[in-house]
Amino acid sequence: MIVVTGATGNLGGQIVDLLPAADLGVSVREPAKAAHLAARGMRVRRGDFTDPASLTSAFEGADQVLIVSASIRDSDTAIAANRAAIDAARTVGVKRIVYTGHQAAAHRSLFAPMPVHAATEDYLAESGVPYTVLRNGFYVTTLAFYLPQALATGVLALPADGPVSWTAHADLAEAAVAALTSADLLDGVTPPLTGPAAVDLAEVAQILTDVTGREFTRVVVDDDEWRATAGGFADFTLGMFRAARAGEFAVTDPILAKAIGRPATPVREFVERFVAAAQPE
DSSP: OEEEESTTSHHHHHHHHHSOSTTEEEEESOGGGGHHHHHTTOEEEEOBTTBHHHHHHHHTTOSEEEEEOOOOSSHHHHHHHHHHHHHHHHHTTOSEEEEEEETTOOTTOSSTHHHHHHHHHHHHHHHOSOEEEEEEOOBGGGGGGTHHHHHHHSEEEEOOOOOBOOBOHHHHHHHHHHHHHOTTTSOEEOOOBOOSSOBOHHHHHHHHHHHHSSOOEEEEOOHHHHHTTSOTTHHHHHHHHHHHHTTTTOOOOTHHHHHHTSOOOOHHHHHHHHHHHHSOO
């Protein structure tokens, strides 16, 4: 049996959609939200990374567990949660753990989630269980936080950035399925699983111009000025921009395309779909 955590989330949900329901289990914090998966014949059990006993039950009988990394902003809590999932998988005797990490995982990263991924990689290496770390590229859906304002104003006004290998959830879901079904292709710590090109926000503004036929301008906003208007998670998000301009997300690799058997999705395609969806009926 394969057990997938976070199966009602964006990535986990797309992964389970690609796997046969027979002999597939899901571990979710709120089983009521996974009723549609139970209806497809999947085993649904409650599994909360902050409640280790629930994870042992959710993982029972699994040969492989796909651990979708904890979506927790506090780094220490996130590391503890990921370790709890690894411990539970080891306790039930899984043959392999697959973990959704990040292309830029590093202990000294300027973006807070990256040291969490690095610490989790270290813990997996010490676990004694065969494992795969999917070093996923930066989700291209992050751009969706910024495109609506740009479409409204014609200006992409954000802190200084750098090239990012923006990557589609759908591509990464297919890669995860490939890892679960063919260990020879993606094993151990993978190369970066990224989109085909590293693109900065100036290039995103140009893509918007090309796609819409309107003129879009990239404006660099001072960090402190942006922080003052960005809301409660400003410092967290600034870490992303600072890491980008330090080149942490500028790496690309062809392994994702090889794993999924087709070219990885370019940023332009995401922007085109976003703009089309934003158009009034």
